[in-house]
Structure formats: C-alpha cells, structure tokens
Amino acid sequence: MEAKPVIDYSQYYQVGGRVGIDIPLANGTIFREWGIIIEMEQDYLQLRLSRDILPQEMKIEVGTIFLLVTGKEGAGLCCRAIVVAESSRRVVPLRLISEVLIYERRNFFRIATYLPMAWQSCRSLSGREIREQWEDARLFRAWHWSELNEAVPMMKPLTQDQLSRFQQMRESLKVKLQPLAANISGNGIRLKLPQxxxxxxxxxxxFFIPFSKPNILEVVAEVVWTAPVISSSSVEPFYYTAMQFYFIDERDRENIIRFISLEQLQQIQQLNGNQSRPLPEDVPLLPEELARRRLRKILSVAVFLVVLAALAAWLIPILKDYYSGKSERNLIEQSFDKGIKQYRSGKGANGE
Incomplete structure (x- = not known):
C-alpha cells in the first residue's frame, strides 16, 4: 500500500500567525472567530482564541472540527483541524487533518463513511403526505424509544388514538438497516443507489446514530444531482445520488454533525494513535524547576530596580540644576541675553 504523503503545514501556518476560524453550528450557520497560533509541531498546534467568552450555542469539545483560514475567500487557503484534547481556557489544542486547499466556504463539513441506514422512495406521495408521514415516523421512533427505555419518557404523552394507531403501524414502520457507503454532512448526503x-x-x-435518543433518525431528502457509476464489471448498475435534507429536525441535524466530528476523530486516532497531549500549563512542575523560575523572577525584578535607581541618581541633579538656574545651559543663555541688551542700548545711543 502506498504511503500517504506527509504535508508540510509549516509552509502555511506559523507560530504567531493569525488565522480565521469557521465552525459549523447545529442550526446550519457558521460561527466565525479568529485566533493566534502559539505553538506548532508538524500537524499539531495550539490556538489562542480572540474571545474570552464564546456564544452559548458554541461548544468546543473533543471532536469539534474547525476550518483554519488564511487570507480571504477565493484568494486564501484553508485546512480542516480537529480538537484533540479538552480545554477550559482560550487555548485550544488542534490537529490538522486535511490538505491545504483554496478557501471556498461550504455550508457544512463532510465525511465519507459507512452508515447503517435505509431508504424508501416517495414518488407516489404528495408533498403534504410526505410531511405527514415523516412527522408520524418521528413520533413513532420517540414512542418506541421510550417504550424500550422506561427511564426516558416522552416529553408529550400520546393520545389513546395515537397509541392505537402506532400499535397497528408497528410492523409497517420497522426498517431493516444496512451499512451503506455515504458522504454525509449536516446539510445533505450522497449515496450510491441501485436505481x-x-x-x-x-x-x-x-440513519442509525448510536448516541441519539431515539437512535434512528427520520429524514426526508430531495435529489439535487445524480450520475451513473462508471464500472468495467458486468454487475447491476448503480447511480450516485446527491440529496439535500428537505425535512429534518434541528436536533437530528445536530446529532449528524456530532457524528461526523466523532467519526473524524476516530479515523485520526486509528491513523496516528491517541496523540492528544495536555497543554503546557497542565504539566506539573518539579520543585527544582519551580525554585529556578522563582529565582529568575526575583533576579529580573532586582536588576530592573537597580537600573531604575541609577537612572534616577543621574537625572535628579541635572534636573535640579536646570530649574535652579545653575546649569551650563542657563549661564550661556544669561550671557547671550546680556550681550543683546548691550547691543540694543549702544544702537539707541548712536541714533540709529
């Protein structure tokens, strides 16, 4: 297997450099921030954010994906980075995980993975029927989840009519999930389908998302692009089908984005091992090192005070002489003034 080429990120990012940051939020928007690179070693760097307090909806945790940007859109460069360690301060530890590309902002970050899922065509249904079916399916998933997990009751209890209807629909709403190769984002998905x-x-x-509650997400997507898969084999044809999410609950979108982040983090750990490391401030100092740092600090303060005292001893007599009229400069000024007066008085006596 051919080795993956190593990217020299130092050509694009340097310690002390300012970078823009794009972070996807669950509501479909991009949070934009900037920071300063304070440490960098190969693909690992530490970023100091410009803000002390981030917006409430912005959570930085292990697995959060950043887009680090240099320059302006269309003329700048960008690279994806992932948070690899917890930090409660403004300093965020990151690992660069992609090539450095021309900066063209997209709605969301994407990942190619195998996703347990199922799909059904809605060609025979009207728009209203599709929405009603989607709402019923979501409500059924929530009810079925609470039925299996008694400790997680539904926020709004079902009516007797709904319970009776879901009991009858139980078999029809069951789906058989199978892993499919998918390129997924918080905004859409691309699949390879047999029709x-x-x-x-x-x-x-x-979709099956293990940490979601319920763990099967119901989404309706609309086809925006399709193309046949070119293959030299004589197997049944497949078609690339790109879709954007048409009906989706925002909590489900948030779970999809979180799933993407965790999948990306797992891929990085499999390639590089668990390389997360604590920030320098988190490493405890030995007593000897702590004593040396204190001594250096005391010596620095002492040297500063000595220099300040010497400067004061030199300036005080000069300033004192200047303002008391005893300085050399004042004697010259007095002689000059006396000469001017004599010249003017002599000029007046001659009648000129």
Whole structure:
C-alpha cells in the first residue's frame, strides 16, 4: 500500500500567525472567530482564541472540527483541524487533518463513511403526505424509544388514538438497516443507489446514530444531482445520488454533525494513535524547576530596580540644576541675553 504523503503545514501556518476560524453550528450557520497560533509541531498546534467568552450555542469539545483560514475567500487557503484534547481556557489544542486547499466556504463539513441506514422512495406521495408521514415516523421512533427505555419518557404523552394507531403501524414502520457507503454532512448526503432518480425526487431516509435518543433518525431528502457509476464489471448498475435534507429536525441535524466530528476523530486516532497531549500549563512542575523560575523572577525584578535607581541618581541633579538656574545651559543663555541688551542700548545711543 502506498504511503500517504506527509504535508508540510509549516509552509502555511506559523507560530504567531493569525488565522480565521469557521465552525459549523447545529442550526446550519457558521460561527466565525479568529485566533493566534502559539505553538506548532508538524500537524499539531495550539490556538489562542480572540474571545474570552464564546456564544452559548458554541461548544468546543473533543471532536469539534474547525476550518483554519488564511487570507480571504477565493484568494486564501484553508485546512480542516480537529480538537484533540479538552480545554477550559482560550487555548485550544488542534490537529490538522486535511490538505491545504483554496478557501471556498461550504455550508457544512463532510465525511465519507459507512452508515447503517435505509431508504424508501416517495414518488407516489404528495408533498403534504410526505410531511405527514415523516412527522408520524418521528413520533413513532420517540414512542418506541421510550417504550424500550422506561427511564426516558416522552416529553408529550400520546393520545389513546395515537397509541392505537402506532400499535397497528408497528410492523409497517420497522426498517431493516444496512451499512451503506455515504458522504454525509449536516446539510445533505450522497449515496450510491441501485436505481436512478430524477432531480426533485424525494426519499425517506433512516440513519442509525448510536448516541441519539431515539437512535434512528427520520429524514426526508430531495435529489439535487445524480450520475451513473462508471464500472468495467458486468454487475447491476448503480447511480450516485446527491440529496439535500428537505425535512429534518434541528436536533437530528445536530446529532449528524456530532457524528461526523466523532467519526473524524476516530479515523485520526486509528491513523496516528491517541496523540492528544495536555497543554503546557497542565504539566506539573518539579520543585527544582519551580525554585529556578522563582529565582529568575526575583533576579529580573532586582536588576530592573537597580537600573531604575541609577537612572534616577543621574537625572535628579541635572534636573535640579536646570530649574535652579545653575546649569551650563542657563549661564550661556544669561550671557547671550546680556550681550543683546548691550547691543540694543549702544544702537539707541548712536541714533540709529
């Protein structure tokens, strides 16, 4: 297997350099911040953020993906980075995880992975029927999850009619999940499907996200692009199908983005091992090192005070003589003034 080329990130990012930061939020927006690189070693760096307090919806935790930007969009460069250690301060430890590319902002970060999921075509349904079916499916997932996990009750209890209807729909709403190769983001997904679809077609999708509650997400997506998969084999044809999410709950979108971050972190750990390390401030100092630092600090203060005292001893007599009229400069000024007066008085006596 050919070795993956090592990227020299120091060509693009240096200690002391300022970088822009794009961070995707669960509501579909991009949070923009900037920071200063205070440490860098190969693909590992520490970034000091410009803000002491981040917005409430912005959480920086292990697995959060940043986009580090230099320059302006269209003319600058960017690289993806992932948070590799916890930090409660403004200093964030990151590891660079992608190539350095021309900066073209996208709505969300993407990842290629295998995702347990299922899909169904909605061609025979109207827009209203698709939405009603999606809402029923989401409500069923929540009810089924609370039924399996009694410690997690539903926020709003179902009516008797809903309970009766879901009991009848239990079999029809069951889905068989299978791992599919997917390129997924918080805004959409691309799949390789065994049948062609047209732009504008809608599909009902179910994703398995292990930490979500319920752990099966219901989403409706709309086809925006499709193309046949070029293959030299004689197997059944497949079609690349790119879709954007049409009906999706924002909490489910947040879980998808979190899933992307955790998957990316797992891939990095598999490639490089667990290379997260504490910040320098977190490393405890030995007593000898602590004593040396204190001694250096005391000596620095002492030298500063000695220099300040010498400067004061030199300046005070000069200033005292100047303001008392005894300085050399004042004697010259007095002689000059006396000469001017004599010249003027002599000029007046001659009648000139």
């Amino acid at each position: 062609p679809f047209q732009v504008g077609d809608r599909l009902a999708l179910q």
